[in-house]
Amino acid sequence: MRSEADRPSPAIDRSAPIPKPIPLPHPSWWIGGAVIVLLAVLFTWTLVTNRNMKWDIALSYFFNWEILAGLGRTLVLTFLAMIVGLTLGIVIAIMRLSRNPVFQGVSWAWVWFFRGVPPLVQLVFWYNLALLFPRISLGVPFAPPLMSWDTNDLITPFSAAILGLSLTESGYAAEMIRAGIQAVSAGQSEAAASLGMTRGQALRRIIMPQALRILIPPIGNDTISMLKFTSLVSVLALPDLMYSAQMIYSRTYQTIPLLLVVTVWYLVLATILTGLEQLVERRFSYGARAAGIASRSPWRLALFGWLDRKAAS
């Protein structure tokens, strides 16, 4: 329907300046935005002004040596568990893609078990392995063992933690890596085969480099997950970042300030890992820099802008 204000379009005049349309107003954006900003400000204000937060005490513990030692253990656990988990994951993924039904079955069961059992249960289970197998021996079945250890000597809180965390990761990694390998087109395997490459050479030289590139974001994701999963090792009394803080606040009763310290440290580490992931992703994006199509994210620009400039000069 036309109101009085509507006028028929004026005659087209090609000599006049190009008419500029007036953008459609979006009042709801402004109202919604204002409400959310207000809520965010209020929330931050309560956090900052709440005396129970005791920011001064939190600050004093931020670089406490116990906390820093715990932070170091958290990092070591994260990286070791990821390296072992990913290595196992590659093997399991290749077994799942094998044509041998035994390999397929075993790798399926592996993924089913280690993805299904909660890491916390696994940690406690591995730690108590001695109750199940008092001695661990290496040798030919049904013959006297070549080597033998007391399980309690092998299973420390640290080794139990690595076992539990990396085996859980291997289950997730296997599925992820399998998807990555399958995402590389069959044509790539065929091209490699037609050049006389064996399956192993094609996997190593052609398929895996392309699959890994696809897998950088999910591996980064898993690494950040693992960073947080390591806090479970407090049940083994292994002094990681979380357990170190727990030990301190059980002595000093400064629960909230120490939880704040832990929260900030985890966020700092997660931020660094996010940046690292983007750096790796950029390194692996073949030819992207040459073509100038490297994906740009505000993160990368902020964190690695200097690298871009260096690369450009």
Place this chain on the structure above:
Amino acid sequence: MPLLVVDRLSKSFGAHRVLNSISLSVDSGDVTCIVGPSGSGKSTLLRCLNRLEVPTDGVVYLDGEPVGLRWRNGKLYEMRPAELAFQRQSMGMVFQGFHLFPHKTALENIIEAPIIVKKKSRAEAIGEARILLEKVGLAEKADAYPHQLSGGQQQRVAIARSLAIKPKLMMFDEPTSALDPELVGEVLGVMRQLAEEGMTMLVVTHEMSFAREVCDRVVFMDDGAIVEEGPPQEVLGRPQHARTRAFLARVLAPG
């Protein structure tokens, strides 16, 4: 003694019989074109020759040796994968979809197999790769990644990559079907040059002018079987079978 002999080759996918007792031989230095309607089994035949598809029945001989198989005490045994991989070095293959390695430059695509498969030194492989790039007219694109090249350029790099393993036979599986019309000529030009140099070639194609001008022999396939074969002027000029005539009428129809 022909370079390639195909003896009663059949291939079924489940109940679907794609190739029905194909017999064929290709002499050294000859260029053979395989033409026929889509779905007639041309590509499957090519893929069975180097065992990207394992034939259901029949044997392929290259230089008198069965491909992927070995006679021992009058019985035919399947080879180990590494032995088959070695045989494939004698049979280069160019695909419709190019299948260049996207994480490697044009030069790296070409030197990959010589270094990894033939264990050549990197310097030697690079030297040979540059000559091959020159030959396909892409010397200045050595450091370009596949996504920076046009389809025609990618296919020419793919041809150079196959030539780098010094095959006795080059197989082309519809090498120009994925290309924009104006890029077809540059790929056919490289293939024409190869033919003139005496390379033995087996080409599945829809390019009738290429078949007529470059091929020594044309094989017409329909419904998984060879309908007729012979010199291009015979098969394309005076086809004996109604099916060949119908196909040619369709592909050569104006407009």
